Amino acid sequence: MKWTITFYCRYERIVLSLFFMVAVAIASAQNTGKTVSLSEVEVKAARTVSKSDGMLLYPTDGQKRSASSGYAILQQLHLPGIRIDEVAYSVSALDNRGSVQLRINGIIVGKAEMLSLTPSDIVRIDFIDQPGVRYGEGIAYVIDIHTRRPDSGYTVGTSLTQSLTVKNGSYDVYGKWNTGKSELSLNYGFSYKDFRGDRVEERADYHLTDGSVCTIRRSDVDTRSRDLRNALKLTYNLADSSRYIFQASLSGDFSHVPGDFSRKHIQEGGEKTYTALRTEESLIGSPVLDLYYFHQFTSRQSVTLNAVGTYIHTDSSDSYDEGEPYRYDVYGKTYSLMSEGIYENCLKPFILSAGINYRQKYTDNKYAGSVSSVNRMRNSRTYLFSEIKGFWNRLRYSAGVGMVYKYYRQQEHSYCYWQFCPKASLSYNFTNRWQLSYNFQSTEHASRIAMIGDAMIRTNSMEWIAGSPDLRPNRENYNILKLSYTDTRLQAYLQGLYKSCHRTNMAVYERTEDNRFIYTQRNQKEIDALHLMGYADYWLVSDKLSVNSSGGLFRCFNFGYDYTHCYTSYFITGALNAYLGNFSLSAYADNGWRFLEGETKGSSGASIAFKVSYGYKDWQFALHWQQPLMHNYKMNQSEILNRYLQKSITGYSTDACNLVSLTVTWQLNRGRKFRTTEKTIHLKDTETGIIR
16 A cells, blocks of 8 residues: 555645645736626636536637637636547546536537537537536536527538547538528538557456455457447527527437457466457447427527437347356347426526426347346436526525436336435625635436346356346435636636435445356445545636646545445646647646545546647648657556455556547638527437446
8 A cells, every 4th residue: 555655645745736826826816807797707808707506618719710629629628627538529527427418509419519510609618517407317517518500601511530640530521501590400420440559457356255265367468449430410400599499300320349359368376377358249320319499488488398219229249258158149229208398487586497307218138148138128207397596686596496206117126216306506706706606406316227137247257247126216415615716817716525325326246155256236325425626727828828727636435235445536637728820739637537436446547638730711730649658558447345356457558659640620611690599408318228
């Protein structure tokens, strides 16, 4: 544990220094700049508004000119707790609290819409770091990009990204046509990946029933990871911004893994050695139909309706011959219908909203071969909610209440579950620059569908993963206190978050009499987490040079029936952006994320990235350099801390080292005139229910 103590001390000094710098910056900037007070803490030059559930950001003209897509503009803003990978087109949460939901004008979007976004059309970006239940389960952050809507003209373009050091590329084309109240858009994207440099090193100590310990080392000696994806989306939008919006979209996503493999060197107890081969193939197709309607009855009252139908078909095959040959195939089908309706009335002195969200899903997954199982599940979720929002002088408030009903059935296993979900927030503006806010929220949480199936999958010669059909949803309570400061050149805040999860789903490792080690989940005592964070974004030269930094600590507590695990980790990020006419330069670094949940202690690798971009007329060129001057990048590491099984797994990649990629973007806009329309809700389903 000597290295762990040294690590903590080193990063503790870094984090304490960061908090000190934030405090000094706030103190030195308190009397600078001219501000204009609006309904919240808005500062004209800072282009930032602090809200009780996050903040609004107004990108500068320089940031818009230097960005070629939605991913690029988010990367330049360096939102706290968010990691943007422009090459992989991914947006993830550093703190591991959940996923990040991307929206454009209220519509949840993906890669196609983010690439076809015109940065110059952006009005503002709503960053919500405390989203309500209506945004969906497992959502930690919501990023909503608000743009102007053209009512005439057209846009065509393409975005091509090719890695120069590995076989990895993404190619997208799109077009939008506007005439009067109608808009028709078509997006097509193709991407591929072929990596040969990923390696996993593993050491596992198995405590057998006779009291002895069996140690197995597994080391990759040859791997290949390939992935081919096609995506097509057709959307029709009919809108009168003062009365109604109707939108219909039909999309299809198809992915193919033609044959991944990893050849492993196996060493048991320092004596027996041999080579084992793991293979994987899969083909997934998913058509989706999305219908949306918004109607403004009066200047105060409106109704929003949304319905999404999804079908997911999966054919996959996995094999592994460690110990003895083991192979299974999965033929999966899922059908889902998700719908939502919201009524809103702007009363005095508050806004009233109420709605219902209903989801119905049927899963039919058949396992054949070494695994023989048929998982047929029906589950539904009905959520009723109501909320009021208002303000009085410098005090803003919101109060909401929701009721969730969940139904689940799989053969003889079933449950009906009711849960009360309250939410409240208060924010007070002491001055035009200082704001203090408090949020409380209680939400329901359910395990992913794969873990409530009854299939049991072997992962190696000693271990299995088993579904747990009797898992129940649980309650998660959040308490968040935040002090923020906004000035002409500085945006900063200090935040404390405490989460408590009672009767939550936690890891269980069981050892059988014949020495099989089975991982599953059970509703156990409690998981708590404390998250302290400081953030600062400062313009060294207005609209030309900005610096950004955040950091803090994460403390987690895991109380199972037969174990207690606690852990403290520290994190820090830093970024620098320069806007020099048609050129822009950026640099970003973080130390990754470390956590302990259940009986697994994990960490993601640190990230370093540089980017230079140049804009010329309708063209944008960007060169990305990721993980520079590294020879063997540690992507992730995890440890299992069970009394029967102690395991350390580390993933490395040479493909991710010194990764250089070129992005070329071309966009042509003609005859465009603008107005604003926004879709406020959207639903999506991607869960196949297959154990992996």
